[in-house]
Amino acid sequence: MLKQQSKFDFTNLSMPSSLSHRLRFDVEQTLSCLYADASLVDQMDELYLPFSNWLSQKVHLGKGPLIVGVGGAQGCGKTTFCSVISRILNKGFDLNSVVISLDDMYSTRHDRLKFADETTPMFSVRGVPGTHDVSFALSLFERLKDLKEGEVMKFPRFDKSIDDRKSVQLWQEIQGPVDVVLFEGWCVGAPPMTEGMDKPLNNLEAEMDADGVWRNTVNELLQGVYKSLFSQIDLMAWMQAPSYDVVYEWRNKQERVLESHLHDIHGILLDTIDLKVMSSKELKRFMQYYERLTRHMLAVMPSKADVLFKLNEKQDVVDMRFPIEH
Template sequence: MNLWLGEILATDMLGETWQQQARVAALADKLRAKAFGITPGNVDEVIEKRSQLLKSVLPAFSQFCQTTLQIEPKEMLQVLWDLWLPLGIKLASQRQQLECPLIQGILGGQGTGKTTMSKVLSLILNQLGYRTLSLSLDDLYKTYSDRLVLTQQDPRLIWRGPPGTHDVDLGLDVLDQIRQSQSPVMVPRFDKSTYKGAGDRTTPEMVTDVDIVLFEGWFVGVRPINADIFDTAPPPIVTDEDRAFARDINHRLHDYLPLWERLDSLILLYPTDYRCSLGWRKQAEQQMIAAGKSGMSNSEIEKFVNYFWRSLHPELFIKPLVKNTTVVDLVIEINSDRSFGEVYCDRA
């Protein structure tokens, strides 16, 4: 047991005084309380259950922070308590109510923390007795050879990522097998490092007895919009060619609707300013370069990010979903410093 974990369990952090403060805090944030089903009538039970779960998940969480995130676990303790633990409990409750595996969608752009959240939720759900599968939209990319053909057909698809570069039928097959509780299931995986970064399919992963699928991606659950909107679209959609590209990509989203229909619910990781993703990407590339790895220059990053904004602009496709409770079940706001802001299911 590491020193930090020992200090947490040895102090009064989970004692009665601390739990009373936790009860008050849990009810004070009314939007978050509503999102996680916390009421004055059940808050004692909620805090007790969360406290016990915190104790059981701390060893694995501490190791994850140190080895994967390479940060001190106590830096993430508040996020674990306020967000990830209640979210894990919420997903476990949803799974309990189903008679089949739960398919949870996670929508978030680059740098919003989809992968980290999925890994932490897997740790939590494992403690609650549920076997999870993390599946990325990236895992459904068409093969390298198929994407070469696609680029020949449409030279505008210079990078993998936008609608049209995925094998939707493959995704439907995998999710349907899991939904029907088939076991084992061969889950596709994608290696981004092959072909000088172009990437290709790698050896599938065989999984058994999946209870909950965490299906994440930068446009998971995104629906097509009215094509007339592109007549007055924001930058970088500025030329006739840009608008034609945006309309074509928007049309390709129709092919993904059957995949979104498999989702039981959808979580949106929502940056309060979508332009933050550009700065986050630059920070990530600078860190890689500082570590001696190859990375893109700032101008290359801007070209890359603008390409994705031209294909599915966050202001047009993501922002409207914040208030669309028929599509999105939970919104988690991301501040410019990548901290978590408000959490809500309905701001009304």
């Protein structure tokens, strides 16, 4: 990864004046499909196009995909951002770009419960390192890198409303060769934690992890298999929340959007499945599983990431920092 960083001067990038106008409808469609704020399309010229253009110049055509990690606290808008960037790269820069979510790499509910039985019940709850199928993810990335013209592969899809992996028929289909992979997730790129591991951080840890088995196992996994997974990343982008305090509000907003669109998502199957949409009270407890690592990443990722997007409380990108170019 590039280490030296500064603000990037986009005036050096030459883009056709018609590109923004031509892509506007595509971005609007993408936002609509994600039930995202339609006004985000107005960030086209200041955010989406400049970043897409910058990425397009990093692509190593014919030498495998450029893998771009995109991390950020829960609910900060990673999925929407990556989906828009991918659409722009595909439509505006003629690059085969795909979005891969770490959330889709969760182990099946059965496997998570099995791991929880072997370690601690805390691993039955999806979220932290230890609840993903990392070996499966690594094999998928290896296959993706070698995907040739005319070849097709499938990536898993996870359904949070049923807390389990979708059936194979509903997995994401990817055609080769791939130019850009946007690998997004709240803990993508997370380095191991170094401080405060000896004491519980919140009520949940005090109740369920007084002996530290859970948090130390998470850290061991970050030092091991997750380090191998994140080493696949060529460029790391981080979306920095203004503070941890806003993360619950963002994640709660995300959960309520899911709740309001359950019929759109599941259609006639809605009455036949056991949904797992969380109430606000349940979400507050659930967020405590994420709190330790989220606070750690908010502290260390701004200096570790190649690209930094600073967000305000409304989730608007108010500043961007890019690597120094030589």
